[in-house]
Amino acid sequence: MDDLAEARRLAEDVTRAAAPPPPLVLLEGISKAYGPTQANRDVTFRVAPGEVVGLIGANGAGKSTLMRVLTGGTEPDAGRLVYDGEAVAWSQLSPRACHRMGIRIVHQELTLCPNLTAAENFFLEQPEHRRTSPRWLAPYRRAVRESMAAVFPGLGLDPNVRVGRLDIGARQMLEIARAAHDPRLRLLILDEPTSSLSSEQARALHSYVTRRAAEGLAVIFISHKLQEVLGVADRIVAMRNGAIVSDRPRAEVTLDDLIEAVGGRAAAALVQDAAAGAAGAVLVRLSGTLTAPLGRPVELRAGEVVGLAGLEGGGQKALLRRLFAPSAARGGEAARTGRATFVSGDRRGEGVFPLWSVFDNVAIGRIARQPALAPIRFAAERAAAAGGAERLSLATERLPDPILDLSGGNQQKTLLARGVVGDAPVMLLDDPTRGVDIGAKRDFYRVLRDVAQEGRLAIWHSTEDAELLECDRVLVLSQGRIVADLAGAAVTEEAIIGHGFAEPEPGAAAARRALLTPERVFEAIPFIGLAILVALMASRNPLVLSSFGMQLLLGPAVVLVLVALAQMFIVGGSEIDLGVGGFVSMVNVISATLLVSQPTLGAAMLVGGLAGYALLAVLIQLRGIPAIVVTLGASFIWLGIGRTIQPSPGGSAPEWLPDLFAWTIPGLPTPVVLILGAGLVAFALNRSSLGVVLRGFGSAPEALARLGWSPLRYGIWRYLIAGGFALTAGLYLTATNHASDINVGSAYTLLSVAGVVIGGCALFGGVISPLGVVAGAVTLALIGAALAMLGVGTDYNALVQGSLLILILGLRTLLNWRQGDAR
């Protein structure tokens, strides 16, 4: 069977060699520079239909840049793209245009929304297959099953399971299946597709790729696993320093050729471990599983510059973080003696303080460890900062400038200066020279050398392997473990790359799936809580379960259920509405006064209120104002309007209003019907395609915007839905109380949040559950009655409800911690 396939492919190779097919994609003369770094230089790259091209190269070789150019992620400085025989202007090439053209890339960083199901994630990307029916998701469920069966036969997964519950391998499979499912697909780009897959899953993917290629699909397969590339690609392209250094058919290359092409040399020849050389005191000691491949602990000493190398994601960053954490000072596998400073290469995300001057940004390195009440000695700080700046050849007259006025390289120098003035025995550097010009890099190397000579230890992770030649010693990591400890003459680029690539294919990451995940526990809590509460109350007084008892007890719960559902949709967007209580009060007042005396005006005002809710969404989306403040401001507007209309309690209900809420189903008291009805409406909304998009925005707004969903439009929808539920709550209050009071709603703001939390929703991340919220809200509403039955005064209501909220949130954090530890 295998032989047969092999023979067929050989035959294909021969025919291809005879008459090369016209390429599907031709990238010609691509050059792209990021600041001083030439990421691509004059690269010409082609892929033909039915061809699988393996793309390999060390970190920073330029593969990702080339793929970003091809998929419309970035515009090159020079070069052209010919797609299917036609030149494509760079300005027309966007990620969405690529989708239309049939170019799909599956990234290493996964882009699925973790809070949505597999089928819902398929929908977000290909909404055009949606039907208007309650079973609108069915085609997507089928798509998940079909596509998974096609790509990973026998490894299918449940399309209704939330992606966040899948292990990383399953998510990667799903991501690949989603791209492969696109009927327009003509070029599939897989970037490290098997990094989290088991060997069985990887094999399935390989044979799928081969199969689809035979049908005419073009594939670019990017992988650090050279064996894998040799197994799957028809042609292998190697990049180094932004240029293509080798482009040969698979039949003509060996594994050693490939290792050499990416800049390494066969690793076995170079295994040469470091002798503990430097004489300084041991400042860092690594042991246990971290150093298992070496079979001995690693001790790093004062006076050393130690590099951390390995393929991206090999555990270098994680090791630096572990060493920086306070727990490292207490020992363990990664133990540190003395203080440490950290210099991050992610300037924007975790380095620069954007509101500050250069001086402030440097000085915080010293000031951070001073006691809070210590006065700042500005003269001393200025001298120290100037000293740090001078060491890095950063002009001291730039110190008063805002940090953001500086170039990236100078910003990075500022961060290094911060680390230097921090004066700690251990300096940790996380890829500090990323995107920095060569002059600045030289300054960096010199300073690190100086710092080591002063008797400090510098531990330095770089994604540029060549740069690690500046180190006395290099630890190569793979799969989170140290696989080589190179020192002195053994520190060569070839050795570093060789060891990084040499690690055999990893075993399957154990696919564990806990039965009792925190999410499941929290989904069950509201229902269990409600059952316990009702049982407790019924044991005290059996009348609770009678129709009359329920009528009496659940009447007040209807409002809270409606308000909590309103809050739930806002929380689903990772926001909180502090004005919902005020809005309910305002609706109560308007409907009990104006709606009675001047029905048209009253109705207009209610509609205006809804429009006001939509306006909140507009302000939040367009001006980027935090929802908390906007809704807090709005709450005063709602209350103000209510007070203006009716300063003291009073009013009456419009005659027709009570009938609106007088639903009956034989055997069920009206409040029960209303509560269930509200829950079902929310449930249906949440399950609708609109609800899916809203939840998607709650967890990954950028991803949805990239897929073409409008944040503004769906923000407005979200607030309109919430406003609708709150409006209904206000009307219900009028219908049952036959009067209004502007202060009636004030407690509902907190109670609604509590109901949402008890109902099992996450405050951030778009995980919501309407039925849980209904149960949670009913529980909260019943607590008052339960307390009264137990002989506790109603004064304690707020205390119990508030404590319940805090208790559940605290528990959730604790459970998440434990789960985090288990991973």
Next chain:
Amino acid sequence: MRADAARFLARYRWVWAALGVLLLWAALSLLTERVSLHALSGVAATAAFLLIAALGQMLVITTGRGNIDLSIPSVITLSAYLTVIIAAGLDTNLPVTLLAVAALGLGTGLVNAALVIVFRIPAIIATLATGYMLATLTLLANRQVKTGRTAETLAYLAAGRLGGVPVVALIALLLAIVIALALARLAYGRHLSATGQSWTAAGLASVRVGTTITVAFASSGVLAALAGMLLSAYSGGAFLEMGSPYLLQTVGAVVLGGTLIAGGSATAAGTLFGAVLLVLIIVTMQIGGLPPGSQDIVQGVVIVLVLAVAGPGRRR
């Protein structure tokens, strides 16, 4: 020249609030006879209570990540009740009262901080919940209130005058100066600003983020408690809902003053002018005979508009 001006305004954002105060004051003086020096001292006293609480709110907002202290109104109310009950109108009881009130503020602040830092509950929820729980204690305290008298010294501090200037305004001014100096001159000011700009970057720069945030919440609690104590003396007692206007107004004073709502940059001077401006706006509305409802509307609109125009500084 122009760039210098822009830089000046970016650095001293309180200038806008100060200008607002001046303009509104000038307009009021021109338009109505009723604005006198006496009215000015009334404005100063009202603004002083707001300022004391708003300074705490400012510290919390500056810790970033959308942090906000919603428990301030409850602390103010409960503190007022504690003052009435414990002091019972006697000067000799004041030290104990001060201790109790400070303990209330400190305790609330520490609980808030623990919920935010240890349990990672968003500040908005944590403070909303603690405030809500305090409301129960307030209800219980409401039953205990017997006396309507105010201790003399406290009455002097809250409602007295020193050379024509309300003493409480001097207290608030002193607090604002102390906090302004602490922010500008002590290591804490840098720690707070760094934390507010980015928790991650601050942590990696070795700032003790947890301690910094705890201090902010604790200060906010203590300042609110102090405001409540003085307020009870000023208004001659305690009543439910006494603190509720301070929910929006503290945020309003902070935002109007130019403190960034996204965190990382605080200005005590701005909060001072913001508090005065907000009180002036309210006074203007009262002079104009606007009903209380409309005053609420205007306050809400002003704060949302200021944010909409000024923007949040930067996006989260």
